[in-house]
Amino acid sequence: MIRSVPRRWLVLDIVGSVFGFLVTAPLAFIMGAGSLSVWLTPEWLAMTTSVVISAALWGAAAISRLSPAIALAVAWGACLLQMLAGLPPMASNIAVFAVLFATAAWGSRKVLWAGGISAVVGGVLAGLYIGVQQIGLTQSLVSEGVRVLLVAALMGSVVGLSLALSWGAGLLWRQVVRGRETRDAQLRAEATAAEEAERVRIARDMHDVVAHSLAVVIAQADGARYAAASDPQIAQEALGTIAQTARGALSDVRMLLTQLRHRQGDGPQPTLADLETLFAQVRQAGVEPRVTVDPMPPGEPPAAIQLAVYRILQEALTNALRHGTGGVDVRLSWWADAVDVTVSNTVDASKTATFGGHGVIGMRERAQLVGGTLQAERDGDEFVVNARLPIGSSPRSGSGVS
Incomplete structure (x- = not known):
C-alpha cells in the first residue's frame, strides 16, 4: 500500500x-x-x-x-x-x-x-x-x-x-x-559478464605463465641435482636458467595481479617474436623442440592470433615437459586465411592419465576466442595437439572444439 x-x-x-x-x-x-x-x-x-x-x-x-x-x-x-x-x-x-x-x-x-x-x-x-x-x-x-x-x-x-x-x-x-x-x-549484466571474462582471461594467463615456468624450473632443478657432483659447470648453467625463468614468471605474475587489482587494460602480450625465447627455455629444460614453419606467414598476423599461437604452444610444450619423453615436434603452417598449429611428442605411459586437465581446456578456450578449433588427443604412442585458427575473421561464439 x-x-x-x-x-x-x-x-x-x-x-x-x-x-x-x-x-x-x-x-x-x-x-x-x-x-x-x-x-x-x-x-x-x-x-x-x-x-x-x-x-x-x-x-x-x-x-x-x-x-x-x-x-x-x-x-x-x-x-x-x-x-x-x-x-x-x-x-x-x-x-x-x-x-x-x-x-x-x-x-x-x-x-x-x-x-x-x-x-x-x-x-x-x-x-x-x-x-x-x-x-x-x-x-x-x-x-x-x-x-x-x-x-x-x-x-x-x-x-x-x-x-x-x-x-x-x-x-x-x-x-x-x-x-x-x-x-x-x-x-x-554486461558489465558483470565482462568482468567475469576478464577474470577468466587473467586466470588462464596465470596458468600458462606459472605452469610453463614451473615445468622449466623443475626440469632444470632435476638436471642440476644430478650434474652437481659430476659436472658443476652444467649445474651452474641450470641454476642460471632457473633464476632467469623465475624472474620472468615473477614479472608476468605481477603484471597479471596488477590488472586484476586495478582493472587495467591488457599489458604487453607475447607475440611471434617471443617464440624463440620460449623454444630456448624448453631446450634448456632438456627437451629439444623440432620446429618447422612451412609456409611462412604472408604478412603480419593479427595480435590476437599471435597471442593465441604463443599461448597454445606454451601450454603444449609445458605438457610435453611434464608428461613426454624425448623431443617434441612443432609445426606452424601459415596460410592466407588460417594458421595450423601442430605439436606432437611421445608420451610417458605412466602419466597419460594426467592429460585433459586445465591446460588442455585453456588451449581450447584460446582457440575458441579467435574463432578456431583445437583437438588434443592420444594417437598411438604420441600425444598430438592440432589447432586451426582463422586469420582475418571475427571470433565466433560456439566454435567447435573436441
Missing part, C-alpha cells in the same frame, strides 16, 4: 497539491454558495462541503505517488460525496487526473487496472450526473429527456476521454520506466 518514494519527489507532490488547493478552494467555495443542491441547507453547509471535497481531492493527489491505492480510494470517496451533495463540477476535480496517472504509473497490477476501470466508470457517472442536473431547466418532459441524454452523452464522452488520457499517460510513463530499468539491468 505504501511505496518507497524519494523525499524530494514527496515534497514536490505535497507543495504542488497545496498550491492547487489554494488556487481552487476559493472557486469551490463560490460554487458551493451558488450551487443548485437541494440536499445541503443552509448555504454555508454547501460551501463548507465544497471546500472539504476540494481538500480531499488535492490530498489524494499529494499521496498519489506514495500510495496510488489509497489515493484512488480517497478520490472516489470525495467524488461520490460531491455527487451525493448535489454539488456541480469544481475546478478541484482536476486532481483526479493526477490520481489516475499515478495508478497507471506506479500502482501494482491490481491498482493499475482499478485505475483504468475507474476512468471508464467515472466518465459514465460524470456524464449521467451532469445530465441529471439539467432536469427542471425546461417545461417540456420530452425536451428534458432529450437534454439529459444529450448532455450525458456529450459530457460523459469528454470526461471519460480526459480521464482515459490521464490514465494512458501514466501507463506510457510506466513503460518508459520499465524500459530504463531493463536497460540498466542489461548494462549491469
Whole structure:
C-alpha cells in the first residue's frame, strides 16, 4: 500500500497539491454558495462541503505517488460525496487526473487496472450526473429527456476521454520506466559478464605463465641435482636458467595481479617474436623442440592470433615437459586465411592419465576466442595437439572444439 518514494519527489507532490488547493478552494467555495443542491441547507453547509471535497481531492493527489491505492480510494470517496451533495463540477476535480496517472504509473497490477476501470466508470457517472442536473431547466418532459441524454452523452464522452488520457499517460510513463530499468539491468549484466571474462582471461594467463615456468624450473632443478657432483659447470648453467625463468614468471605474475587489482587494460602480450625465447627455455629444460614453419606467414598476423599461437604452444610444450619423453615436434603452417598449429611428442605411459586437465581446456578456450578449433588427443604412442585458427575473421561464439 505504501511505496518507497524519494523525499524530494514527496515534497514536490505535497507543495504542488497545496498550491492547487489554494488556487481552487476559493472557486469551490463560490460554487458551493451558488450551487443548485437541494440536499445541503443552509448555504454555508454547501460551501463548507465544497471546500472539504476540494481538500480531499488535492490530498489524494499529494499521496498519489506514495500510495496510488489509497489515493484512488480517497478520490472516489470525495467524488461520490460531491455527487451525493448535489454539488456541480469544481475546478478541484482536476486532481483526479493526477490520481489516475499515478495508478497507471506506479500502482501494482491490481491498482493499475482499478485505475483504468475507474476512468471508464467515472466518465459514465460524470456524464449521467451532469445530465441529471439539467432536469427542471425546461417545461417540456420530452425536451428534458432529450437534454439529459444529450448532455450525458456529450459530457460523459469528454470526461471519460480526459480521464482515459490521464490514465494512458501514466501507463506510457510506466513503460518508459520499465524500459530504463531493463536497460540498466542489461548494462549491469554486461558489465558483470565482462568482468567475469576478464577474470577468466587473467586466470588462464596465470596458468600458462606459472605452469610453463614451473615445468622449466623443475626440469632444470632435476638436471642440476644430478650434474652437481659430476659436472658443476652444467649445474651452474641450470641454476642460471632457473633464476632467469623465475624472474620472468615473477614479472608476468605481477603484471597479471596488477590488472586484476586495478582493472587495467591488457599489458604487453607475447607475440611471434617471443617464440624463440620460449623454444630456448624448453631446450634448456632438456627437451629439444623440432620446429618447422612451412609456409611462412604472408604478412603480419593479427595480435590476437599471435597471442593465441604463443599461448597454445606454451601450454603444449609445458605438457610435453611434464608428461613426454624425448623431443617434441612443432609445426606452424601459415596460410592466407588460417594458421595450423601442430605439436606432437611421445608420451610417458605412466602419466597419460594426467592429460585433459586445465591446460588442455585453456588451449581450447584460446582457440575458441579467435574463432578456431583445437583437438588434443592420444594417437598411438604420441600425444598430438592440432589447432586451426582463422586469420582475418571475427571470433565466433560456439566454435567447435573436441
